[in-house]
Amino acid sequence: MQKPEFTDEELMAYADGELAEERASALDLALAESVDLADRLALFVDTKMVAKDAWEPVLQEPVPEYLVQRVRDLAAADEGTHEAAGDTVVAFPQNARPEAATPIWKLPLAAGLALAVGLGAGLMLSQDTGGGFGSIEIAALTDRQVIAALDTLPSGEDTQLENGARIAPIATFFDGAQTLCREFEFDRADGMTIVSVACQRNGAWDVQMAVAAAAATDTGYAPASSLDTLDAYLTANDAGPPLDLEAEAAALEALR
Amino acid sequence: MVSDTFADDIIAFLPNLRRFAISLCRSPDTADDLVQITVERAFAARHQFDPDTRLEAWLFRILRNAWIDMTRRTKTRGTQIDIEDAPDASTVDGTKVTETALMLKSAKAAIETLPEAQRDVMMLICVEEMSYKEAAEVLDTPVGTVMSRLARARLAVAKKLGINTDTARSSGSQGDS
Incomplete structure (x- = not known):
């Protein structure tokens, strides 16, 4: 059968x-x-x-209360940004900044930090010492494609560059001096990711800090302290919360 | 515009996120960290959420990607329970436990100790009751692969628990008692 x-x-x-x-x-x-x-x-x-x-x-099992609170804080921070955007063209967010807004900056770094490259205005992200990572250079802010991306690309999007690298703006914010800054990730063609903050100075994007993150294939050393580098920078410069997309678009438009 | 339900929906789903996180990292503390990273990423990327899709699947996807990032960074973390340390039905110390409770404990351990790819599909589909298609999206894997992994996972769990084609029916009916 x-x-x-x-x-x-x-x-x-x-x-x-x-x-x-x-x-x-x-x-x-x-x-x-x-x-x-x-x-x-x-x-x-x-x-x-x-x-x-x-x-x-x-x-x-009960969910820890701080997790519920965190969601509420994030929702409140979101609403605050929207209200601020409605008030004026770009409201200075310092006074309204919810205390809980800071940890959001840790997010884009979850991909894994490996090495603090350096701090300082005008840093061009080149390091020629023979460390494990070799030379780190993104020819950052002279590359017209990088500049164009920072000028126009909304946070959360990314674009492929001609040389195989990829740039992804993470967030846009004003620092304590009301300078417009953007945090972005730069994935080199060889797989290394560089997390960087660039701010407007005299009509150009000036790299303020950069931290190299481990490549996806890198199984190497990743000190937790490198997370602190960005935190320290953002705290020291009194970085405001990230602008929402509308406010960001308006701020970028104002650069032109 | 800010959708009012976004935060409420996430809060309502926190227990599920936490459960999936526990299955991934097998440490409640790490799981809570993972859930926190997930909600933060969800808010940071909320404009990328497509309201025509299920928020739950989107959140699971963020969580799993966060876990992949986390493991990438800390290859040497010591939070994972070794398979040998997983609770075993035969070693529950002196406490009187019913057969059903033992069975469920073994089942949990059996799922936890599956190969990761199989465990993830089993958690998403059998435990979290996602569709094959949703699970495929969460895991960024073709539906066919999800199905073959899920079948293998369930055959393996059945074998570990002594559910086989001969006893499946009787053990199913005993489960009611």
């Missing part, structure tokens, strides 16, 4: 309600005639039930 063939994946999809209708109807019929098939199906039904029950208690 010819038995209809059903793969494990089909039985599983049936158990999960994901099998295409026609095939599911065929399986309905076949199940009625085959205990073996029903047993094979039961395995998938059971494992789902058991998995769900086994992990249910974790769902019932």
Whole structure:
């Protein structure tokens, strides 16, 4: 007698309600005639039930209050930015800055920092000592493509450069001196990521700091202290919260 | 415009994010850090969220990517429980536990100790009840791969728990008692 063939994946999809209708109807019929098939199906039904029950208690554990509070703070910070944007062209956010806004700056760095390259105005991100990373140079702010990206590209987007590198503005903010600054990531063609902050000075973007992050393939040393480099910079320069996209667009437009 | 429900929806989903995080890093403290990074990234990138898709899937995706970033950075962290240390049904000390509780404990451990790729699909689909397509999006993996991993994961868990094609039905009916 010819038995209809059903793969494990089909039985599983049936158990999960994901099998295409026609095939599911065929399986309905076949199940009625085959205990073996029903047993094979039961395995998938059971494992789902058991998995769900086994992990249910974790769902019932109380969520730490600070996590809930963090979401509320972030939502409040968001609203604050929007209101500020509505008030004036670009409101100076210092006084309104929620205390909790600072940690947001840690975010773009989660990709892994490996080496603090240096601090200081006009730094061109070149390091020719024979360290493990070799020379770090992004020819930063003389490259017209980099400049164009900082001038126009909204935060959260990225663009590929002709030399294979990629630039991704992370956020735009005003520092304590009301200078417009942008934090961005620069992925070199060789995979190294550089996180940098550039600020407007005399109509040009001036690199204020840069931190090299480990490449995706790098399994190397990543001191937690390098996270502090950016934090220290932002704190020292009294960086305001990131502008929302509208305010950012207005601020960039004003540069022209 | 700021959507009022964005924050509320995230708060309502925190227990699920935390549960998925625990399955990934197997340390409640690290899981909480991971959830915090996730909500911060979610707010930073909220303009990238497509309201036609499910927020839950988007958040899981952010969380998993954050976890990948975290493991990339700290290859030598000591928070993961070794497979050998995972609670085993046979070593629960002297406490009287019902057979069902033991079974569930073993099941949790069985899922935790799956290869990562299999564990992730099992958590998302069997535990978090995402569709195959959603899980594929969270994991950035083709649906076909998700299905083959999920099938292998469930066969492996069934084997570890002694659910097999011969006993599956009877153990299923015993589960009601």
